[in-house]
Amino acid sequence: MEKRVVNPWKWQDQRSYNQAVEVKNAEGTLYVSGQTAIDDHGVSSTADMKTQLELAIKNLEKVIDSAGYESKNIVRLNIYTTATAELWPHFDIVQSWIEEHKMQQSLTLMEVVSLFETLKVELEATVVK
Template structure:
């Protein structure tokens, strides 16, 4: 699989995501269900602490990837759902511990 990360000059500057990711020669596509801050014992982690919750979410994603012998640099798209968009900075801080910040996946954030 070949990945090309593109940020056209005709689009706004990015901060921690790529506008476009082109995949070619892909032999398989994998989808991971939405992950929440629940550990392997079925317990909610980090109640009231978004940073701790996001750490658990990314560890869950990491476990799913490792099941298929994949890593975060294989991820081409992330979507975040937040109740408070100013907390996106916390999400980015945790996310950046896992992704390749030089070639970040395409990302979307949805807040209510």
Template sequence: MKRTAVNPWSWSLKLGYNQAEVIEGLTRQVTCAGQTSVDDEGNPQHLGDMRGQINLALDNLEAVLKHAGMDLSNVTKLGVYATDVDEALKNFDLMGMRFGPHQVAPPMTLLGVTRLAIPGLLFEIEATASA
């Protein structure tokens, strides 16, 4: 798979994502459901702690990708939902810490929402991955 960044402007790079990517040579694609801060039984964790929730949601995303034979380097699109966008952005260094070592900056949308499916959850991340 070959990825080519498309950035008519550079401002999004400072935020850790490309405006678009051209993906060539695709052989497999995985669409991941939204991952949140839940344990193996689906119980919410880190209530009231946006940083803790982002960290566990990313752990859970990595676990799903691993079971599909992929990792964060394969992520080609992210959808992020937060009940407090400002608080999520304060903790987005976690995104850079996870995706940075893979040298990818997948296109991303961040949306503020009133609530998520399970009360107490503050952050959810969904991904499309390709190989």
């Protein structure tokens, strides 16, 4: 798999994403449904944003690993949140996770009216190998 990032500017570098990612010669593509702070028994979290974000990342990694892919090969990450202002103080968690895996992904952050039950954040990814 070959990956090429496209960044006509430099400002996105401080925000841990790329404007575009081109993939060539991929062996496979994994489209991961939105992962949230739901435990192994299917119970939605009522915890704070930080706790929900950490569990959503863990759940996303679990799906990716279970499919035989690697988090470092996420090329598209969509983040949905019910409260951007509540998410921002914890965005360093996302940035550290991206840095840890040396990801090169495009990213979209969207505030939505609501998510399933008591959930505050959802992560949706496209992964290649």
